[in-house]
Amino acid sequence: MGTRNESNHFDAIVIGAGMSGGWAAKEFCEAGLKTLVLERGRDVKHLKDYPTTNMMPWEFKHRGQIPREIAEANPVVSRCYAFREDAMHFFVKDTEHPYVQEKPFDWIRGYQVGGKSLMWARQTQRWSNYDFEGPARDGFAVDWPIRYEDLAPWYSYVEKFAGIAGNRDGLDVLPDGEFLPAWDLNCVENYFKDIVSKNYKGRHVIFGRCAHLSEPREIHQQQGRGQCQSRVLCQRGCPFGGYFNANSTTIAWAERTGNMTLRPYSVVHSIIYDEEKGRATGVRVIDAQTKQSTEYFAKVIFVNGGALNTNLILLNSISRRFPAGLGNDNGLLGKYVAFHNYRARISARYEGFKEFTTDGRRPTSAYIPRFRNVYRQETDFLRGYAAGFSASRIEWANTSGLGEVLLQNLSSDLNRGGWSVGSHMMGETIPKESNTVSLDTGRKDEWGIPLLKINIDYDDNDEKMIRDYIEQMTEMFTRAGFTDIKATDSKQAPGLDIHEMGGVRMGRDPRTSLLNKWNQLHACRNVFVTDGACMTSTSTQNPSLTYMALTARAAHHAIDQLKKGEL
Amino acid sequence: MNRRTVLRNFVILSAGIALVPSCRNGKVKRSVSWKNIRLNSDEENMLADLSEAILPVKSEAPEDSAHYFALTMVDDCYAPDDQKKFLDGLKRFEEMAREKYGSGFVNLDAEQKLSLLRELESKKNEGEAVNYFYNTTRSLTLQHYMTSKHYLVNIRHWEMAPGRWNGCFPVEQKSV
Numbered sequence: 028m029g030t031r032n033e034s035n036h037f038d039a040i041v042i043g044a045g046m047s048g049g050w051a052a053k054e055f056c057e058a059g060l061k062t063l064v065l066e067r068g069r070d071v072k073h074l075k076d077y078p079t080t081n082m083m084p085w086e087f088k089h090r091g092q093i094p095r096e097i098a099e100a101n102p103v104v105s106r107c108y109a110f111r112e113d114a115m116h117f118f119v120k121d122t123e124h125p126y127v128q129e130k131p132f133d134w135i136r137g138y139q140v141g142g143k144s145l146m147w148a149r150q151t152q153r154w155s156n157y158d159f160e161g162p163a164r165d166g167f168a169v170d171w172p173i174r175y176e177d178l179a180p181w182y183s184y185v186e187k188f189a190g191i192a193g194n195r196d197g198l199d200v201l202p203d204g205e206f207l208p209a210w211d212l213n214c215v216e217n218y219f220k221d222i223v224s225k226n227y228k229g230r231h232v233i234f235g236r237c238a239h240l241s242e243p244r245e246i247h248q249q250q251g252r253g254q255c256q257s258r259v260l261c262q263r264g265c266p267f268g269g270y271f272n273a274n275s276t277t278i279a280w281a282e283r284t285g286n287m288t289l290r291p292y293s294v295v296h297s298i299i300y301d302e303e304k305g306r307a308t309g310v311r312v313i314d315a316q317t318k319q320s321t322e323y324f325a326k327v328i329f330v331n332g333g334a335l336n337t338n339l340i341l342l343n344s345i346s347r348r349f350p351a352g353l354g355n356d357n358g359l360l361g362k363y364v365a366f367h368n369y370r371a372r373i374s375a376r377y378e379g380f381k382e383f384t385t386d387g388r389r390p391t392s393a394y395i396p397r398f399r400n401v402y403r404q405e406t407d408f409l410r411g412y413a414a415g416f417s418a419s420r421i422e423w424a425n426t427s428g429l430g431e432v433l434l435q436n437l438s439s440d441l442n443r444g445g446w447s448v449g450s451h452m453m454g455e456t457i458p459k460e461s462n463t464v465s466l467d468t469g470r471k472d473e474w475g476i477p478l479l480k481i482n483i484d485y486d487d488n489d490e491k492m493i494r495d496y497i498e499q500m501t502e503m504f505t506r507a508g509f510t511d512i513k514a515t516d517s518k519q520a521p522g523l524d525i526h527e528m529g530g531v532r533m534g535r536d537p538r539t540s541l542l543n544k545w546n547q548l549h550a551c552r553n554v555f556v557t558d559g560a561c562m563t564s565t566s567t568q569n570p571s572l573t574y575m576a577l578t579a580r581a582a583h584h585a586i587d588q589l590k591k592g593e594l
Numbered sequence: 595m596n597r598r599t600v601l602r603n604f605v606i607l608s609a610g611i612a613l614v615p616s617c618r619n620g621k622v623k624r625s626v627s628w629k630n631i632r633l634n635s636d637e638e639n640m641l642a643d644l645s646e647a648i649l650p651v652k653s654e655a656p657e658d659s660a661h662y663f664a665l666t667m668v669d670d671c672y673a674p675d676d677q678k679k680f681l682d683g684l685k686r687f688e689e690m691a692r693e694k695y696g697s698g699f700v701n702l703d704a705e706q707k708l709s710l711l712r713e714l715e716s717k718k719n720e721g722e723a724v725n726y727f728y729n730t731t732r733s734l735t736l737q738h739y740m741t742s743k744h745y746l747v748n749i750r751h752w753e754m755a756p757g758r759w760n761g762c763f764p765v766e767q768k769s770v
Binding site: 081083084085088089090092093094095096210211212213214216217254256257258260267380381382383384385386387388389424426429430431433434437438443 | 708739759
C-alpha cells in the first residue's frame with residue numbers, strides 16, 4: 028500500500044478520536060496504513076492532560092459542585108451526573124455547539140481526543156443472539172445483517188486489548204468474554220442474587236462486566252497501563268491507566284506506530300464524493316479555531332463522530348449524486364434513531380447483615396441482564412430492560428451538638444443504619460421512523476455547518492416498560508425483604524442516557540438500510556460508519572463494547588479489501 | 595538576572611506584602627470582593643466567629659477557613675434569592691445578639707455565643723431568613739470540615755487509591 032507524498036493524502040481517514048474512532052485508528056496504523064485522525068476538539072494526552080486527576084477533595088474550590096453561572100448557562104449538560112467540578116472540562120457546554128430541540132433531547136457530548144471514552148461509565152456487556160434477532164423476531168426496524176457468531180471473535184479481540192473485568196457466568200442472554208478477575212458483590216448484593224435465582228427462573232444478578240484492569244496482562248503493560256487502584260475517580264482520567272479510554276489505549280497505540288497523523292480542532296464539514304470515480308475521495312475540514320477550510324484525501328473513510336454527529340456529517344455531504352446526504356438513496360438517513368430508556372429507578376432499605384460493611388472501593392456493581400421477552404413474547408410491550416443493582420451500608424457521622432461537643436461527635440465512630448439498595452432500568456427502545464435527526468438549513472453553527480434538529484421521543488412501549496420494571500423490581504425487592512421501597516420516574520428527556528444510536532442503520536437490503544454487514548455505505552463502499560449511528564436496534568446493554576467490536580471487525584475488512592485493491 | 599530586575603522584583607514583592615490583608619486570629623480584616631454578594635469586613639468577621647463557634651477549628655490561612663468557604667459557596671453556587679436571604683439573615687442574626695446581650699456577636703464570650711446558637715437551634719419561629727442563614731452557615735461549616743484533609747485523612751482514614759475492595763467487611767474491624 029503505497030502512500031502519496033502530498034501532505035493531505037492518506038491511506039485512511041478516521042473522523043473522530045473517541046470510543047470507536049480510536050479503534051479504527053489503531054487497526055489501520057498497526058496494518059501500516061498512513062492514517063489521518065480528525066478530531067473536532069482539542070488534544071488530550073494520557074496523563075499529561077488530566078488536570079484534576081490527583082486533586083484531593085479539599086482542593087476543589089466548590090467541593091465538586093458546579094457554580095451557578097455555569098449551570099444556568101448550560102442547563103443540558105448540567106443534567107449529566109458526571110458534569111461536576113472535577114470533570115466538567117471534558118464536556119461540551121451547551122453554548123459551544125448549539126442544536127435544535129424539536130422535542131426535548133439532552134445531547135451530552137465530549138469534543139476532544141478520547142471523546143466520551145474519557146468520562147464513560149465503563150460498563151461492557153456483550154450482546155447475544157437474543158438481541159441481534161430481536162428486530163426480525165418482533166417485527167420492528169430491519170433484520171440485523173450480522174449475528175452473534177460474526178461479532179464474537181471481535182468482542183474477544185477488543186476485550187483482550189482493552190481489559191475487561193468480569194465473571195464467566197455462563198448465561199445465554201449475556202455471553203461470557205475474555206475476562207480479567209471480577210471484583211466481588213457485597214453481602215447484600217449476593218443475598219439478593221440468591222433470592223432472585225431461587226424465586227425466578229431466568230433472572231440473574233451478576234457482577235457487571237467493566238473495562239478495568241483488575242489484573243493487567245502483558246498487552247496492558249505494553250500499553251503502559253497499570254492495575255486499577257479502585258479510586259473510582261475515572262471521569263478525571265486515570266493516572267494508572269486503570270480503565271480503558273482511547274487516550275491511554277487505542278490512540279496511544281496508534282501513535283506509537285508512527286503511522287498516525289492526529290489533527291485536533293478539525294471539524295468535518297462533509298465527505299467529498301467523486302461522481303466519476305463513484306466513491307468518496309476525502310473530507311472537507313473546517314479548522315475549529317481559524318475557520319479555514321482544508322481538504323484531505325484517502326482511499327477509505329471511517330466515520331466515528333459519535334452517533335448524532337456522524338448523522339450530521341453524512342446529511343451535510345451533499346453532491347449531485349447524493350442530494351439528500353451521502354449514501355441516502357432511500358431517504359432513511361437520520362431516521363430510526365433510538366436510545367436507552369433510563370427513566371425509572373427504585374430504592375429501598377435492608378436491615379440484615381448489620382455485622383458487615385464494605386471496605387475499599389470498586390468501579391462497578393451488580394447487573395441484572397434482560398429477563399423480559401427473551402425466549403418468547405410474554406408481555407404487552409416489546410423487548411425488555413436490563414437493570415443495575417447495588418447495595419451500600421448506610422453510614423453517617425454524628426453531626427449533633429455545637430462547639431467542642433460537635434467536634435468530638437464528628438470524630439467518633441460512624442453511625443450505621445441498615446443497607447441502602449437501589450436499581451435503575453436500562454430499557455431497549457424501538458427505533459421508529461418518526462425519531463429523526465435532520466439539518467436546519469436556515470441556521471448554521473460558527474463553522475458554517477447547519478445545526479442539527481433533533482426530534483426524538485418516548486412512546487407507549489417505553490411507558491409500559493417503565494411500569495413493568497417498577498412492578499417487577501418492587502416484587503423482587505419485596506421477596507428479598509427490602510423495606511421502604513420507593514420507585515421514581517425521572518421523566519428525563521431522551522439523550523441523558525448518553526446511548527443515542529441509529530440513523531445510519533445496518534441491514535441486508537439497500538432499500539431499507541444504509542450500511543451493509545461490514546458497516547460500509549451500500550451506495551458508497553469506501554465510507555464506513557462504525558459508531559452508534561450504525562445500530563439497527565439498541566438492545567439493553569451499554570453499547571460501547573459493541574461499537575468497539577464492530578469497528579475492529581470493519582477496519583480489518585477494509586484493510587483486506589485495500590490489500591485486494593477492491594476499495 | 596541583572597541588578598535592576600532584582601530590585602524591581604523586590605519592589606513588587608514589598609508592594610505585595612503591603613497589600614496582604616492584616617490578620618487577627620486568621621480573620622480577614624479587609625473585605626474580599628465577592629462577585630454577587632456584598633458584605634462589609636465586620637460582617638465577614640462576624641461570620642468567621644460564628645463558624646468558629648459552631649465548630650472550633652483553626653485554619654492556617656484565611657482562604658482555608660470555613661467562613662471563607664461558606665461565602666465562596668454562597669457567592670458562586672447559590673441562587674440570587676437565597677443569597678439575599680442569607681445576607682438578610684446575617685444582619686438579623688447580628689441584631690439578635692445585640693437585642694439579647696447588648697453587644698455584637700464578635701464581642702460575646704464563648705458561653706454567650708453558644709447559648710445564642712442553642713436558642714436558634716431550638717426555636718424555629720425566629721423568622722425565615724435568620725434560620726436560613728444559620729442553617730446554611732452550619733451546614734457549609736460542616737461540609738468544609740468534613741472534606742478537609744485533616745478530617746478525611748486523620749479521622750476517617752480516607753484513601754485516594756485504596757486498591758482494594760471487600761464487600762463483606764466485619765463492622766468490628768472497622769475503626770471509624
